[in-house]
Amino acid sequence: MNEDALRQALADLATELQQFARARDWEQFHAPKNLAMSLAIEAAEVMEHFQWAEANVAPELSADKRQAIGHELADVMIYLLRLATRLDIDLTTALREKIAINEQRYPVAKSRGRSTKYDEL
8 A cells, every 4th residue: 555545544534533423422532641541441452362372472363353353453543543633643654754763773784683672782
């Protein structure tokens, strides 16, 4: 997906979510603090699916489990898009900027195959 298509897809989803919230008069509850907290809570619900999984082993997921995790990931994205909308942040631009920052922080020659944080490379 090219950058313009990604930007448009995110904008369309953000608009749809905004309309959903407005129709229910929920925007009054969507302060950045509340959205940030909800984002963290939903991310924790994703983690819950892997809480007791063995480290470094990709779990075999049933179709139902995969769907449940997908719904939790969707919840994370919903709150992420709502928060970005409320703060007027273009996620496509922010993502590209962060990739460029990480390319500088983690040069291939120093970071390949390592999980060391950038300031310890």
